[in-house]
Amino acid sequence: MYILLWNAGILGILTPQVLGWGIQYDGDQVLRIIPENVKQVQCLQEMCQSWMLDLWKPLQPEDITVGNVVHVRIPSTALQPMKQDLLHCSLSFEILIDNVKHLVGPKPKGTEQRHKRSLASYNYTKYNSMEEIYHWISQMSESNQGLVTQHFLGTTYELRPMHYLKISLQSNKSKKIVWIDCGIHAREWIAPAFCQWFVKEIVQKHKSDPKISKILQNIDIYVLPVLNVDGYIYSWTHERLWRKSRSQHENGTCYGVDLNRNFNIKWCTLGSSTNCSSNSFCGSSPASEPETKAVVNFIEKNKSDMICYLTIHSYSQFILTAYGYTTELPRNYNETIKVARMAASELKKKHGIDYSVGTFSKLLYEASGTSQDWVHDLGIDFSFTLELRDNGTHKFILPEDQIRPTCEETMAAVMTIIDYVDDKYFPNSAPVVSFFFWSKVFVTYTVLQMM
Incomplete structure (x- = not known):
């Protein structure tokens, strides 16, 4: 019997740290899935292809293999049917990111003016x-x-x-x-x-x-x-x-x-x-x-x-x-x-x-x-x-x-x-010591010789 592993809230409490906007990803989730046999691999591959999902790890459905971790982003509109398909295939999963929007964050303020800063x-x-x-x-x-x-x-x-x-x-x-x-x-x-x-x-x-x-x-x-x-x-x-x-x-x-x-x-x-x-x-x-x-x-x-x-x-x-x-x-x-x-x-x-x-x-x-x-x-x-x-x-x-x-x-x-x-x-190269350094050495040596 396979158990659906829910880990909601792993990242939900984090404060948004990152810029980026436009598509908000509100309600999108990132799931972690490990297929345990060939049948589950084939089932997951078919889901990724039919739903055109954003695979993060690996990048291609054909690279999904038995026992290896899969990270995939599921749009909010596809979450429920996708989870039903996972259940139907006896695939367990955990939610790595409960809501992608929480990490993406809002459009930054004042970005347009930041390019005028000095190099310092x-x-x-x-x-x-x-x-x-x-x-x-x-x-x-x-x-x-x-x-x-x-x-x-x-x-x-x-x-x-x-x-x-x-x-x-x-x-x-x-x-x-x-x-x-x-x-x-x-x-x-x-x-x-x-x-x-x-x-x-x-x-x-x-x-x-x-x-x-x-x-x-x-x-x-x-x-x-x-x-x-x-x-x-x-x-x-x-x-x-x-x-x-x-x-x-x-x-x-x-x-x-x-x-x-x-x-x-x-x-x-x-x-x-x-x-x-x-x-x-x-x-x-x-x-x-x-x-x-x-x-x-x-x-x-x-x-x-x-x-x-x-x-x-x-x-x-x-x-x-x-x-x-x-x-x-x-x-x-x-x-x-x-x-x-x-x-x-x-x-x-x-x-x-x-x-x-x-x-x-x-x-x-x-x-x-x-x-x-x-x-x-x-x-x-x-x-x-x-x-x-x-x-x-x-x-x-x-x-x-x-x-x-x-x-x-x-x-x-x-x-x-x-x-x-x-x-x-360049096996025989050595750092070049500055002229200023050698000048100090020469002056010090001369002074000592005169004492």
């Missing part, structure tokens, strides 16, 4: 709109000449610019490249928040932190704060839980492509959908989307110098190595797993949060067309996906009071990875 007063512990991020990108470049420069990557489907920041110190020697992108999925707001935090930390500490100073002698770091600009804006203005881009398909009857299924690596085979209404719609062809194409063009142009690729996502608390499109291990699996474990260990030291380490297909789900796998098969060995907080409580709607600790621990993980590849490719 920029708030890295709040989620920032795209307008604010654009302004921040310009200010960061203007205020840190000689270290940070702003560059144009491409144009989105809705003709918005994609800007990235290059963090680089002038050097006479040939340097390598580390690429970091955030916000490929619109609703994962913590990812762009981290990219901004990362830039801020490098800018503030590059003179005082010997490790950062050493890295910047050898490596230029490129940071794309928001890859999916159109989708990110839409998640602020209309639908907080929107995932995809905003391109039109089938004569405007459906919108958006999962940009992380649009790369030319086993395109649209596993964990992807040809249905344009699906959250995992892979597009009309590999790199069919202007956003994807812009990233592809840049990486193909710079692949000979790129030594590390990091793409930031949420949620699950994973550090993932290639591959997603196959269960086979990548050529340098032992080394990349070692680095990922080192990063997870340093991350945990900050706030005690555990991150799991493994391949994309083993820990998350099988997926083709991902940027991480495409980059790895270009020959860039150190290609990682970081799935940030949390591990299931708030999911995509991470409260703002968790931005700082999440960014602090992620910074530790990312710097561990970058430091490793720096040591690997």
